[in-house]
Amino acid sequence: MTTRRRFFTHTFGLASAASALAQVGWVYLGEANVDDKSDHDKIKVGKDRGMFRQIRLRVERAAIHFDRVRINYSGGEKADIAIAAIIQSGGQTRNIPVTGGRREIDGVEFWYARASSSEAKPRVRLYGYH
Numbered sequence: 304m305t306t307r308r309r310f311f312t313h314t315f316g317l318a319s320a321a322s323a324l325a326q327v328g329w330v331y332l333g334e335a336n337v338d339d340k341s342d343h344d345k346i347k348v349g350k351d352r353g354m355f356r357q358i359r360l361r362v363e364r365a366a367i368h369f370d371r372v373r374i375n376y377s378g379g380e381k382a383d384i385a386i387a388a389i390i391q392s393g394g395q396t397r398n399i400p401v402t403g404g405r406r407e408i409d410g411v412e413f414w415y416a417r418a419s420s421s422e423a424k425p426r427v428r429l430y431g432y433h
Contacts (some may be wrong), residue, residue, distance in 0.1 A: 328433060329430045330352070330353075330431050331430055332346065332352060332408075332429040332430060332431050333346040333347060333429050334346065335426070337415065337417065337424060337425040337427060339417065342414060342415060342416060343413070344415070345411070346411050347409070348411065349409070350407055352407075352408070353407070353433060354406060354407055355408055356404065356432050357399055357431070358372075358429060358432070359395050359396050359397070359398050359399060359429075359430050360372070360390070360411075360413065360427050360428070360429055361396075361427070361428045362393070362394055362426070362427055363425065363426040363428065364392055364424060364425050365392050365419040365421040365423045366389055366390065366417070366418035367389070367416070367427065368417070369386035369388055369390060370386065370387060370413075370414040370415060371383055371386055371413070372411060372412070372413045372414075373411070373412040374411055375408070375409045375410045376406050376407060377407035382401075386413075389418045390418075392419075392423075413427065415427075
């Protein structure tokens with residue numbers, strides 16, 4: 304194996320390992336399929352999922368322009384977070400901290416617009432970090 308090839312293989316391997324480590328601790332909480340009829344969706348989480356420190360939304364199939372996200376906590380409190388970003392298919396929002404440390408999340412709402420003329424309907428997946 305040439306030195307150049309070993310370097311590429313080693314570098315790619317490190318990038319893959321770093322990507323896998325970045326996912327450790329993140330738990331899938333639910334998803335919503337975005338359509339053309341609505342600009343607002345909800346993902347119900349439920350009180351039995353545990354306590355979370357942060358959340359993030361991952362986009363699949365087509366780009367979405369997120370306006371804001373609302374975290375609905377168990378007990379009725381809410382936190383609105385401005386996003387104002389276009390997330391491409393395969394991308395995700397920044398990590399969004401949960402107000403007040405670890406808390407139970409009842410659900411997450413998000414306001415959006417489709418950011419692609421693609422016929423594919425975007426899917427948004429919600430992840431929480433314990």
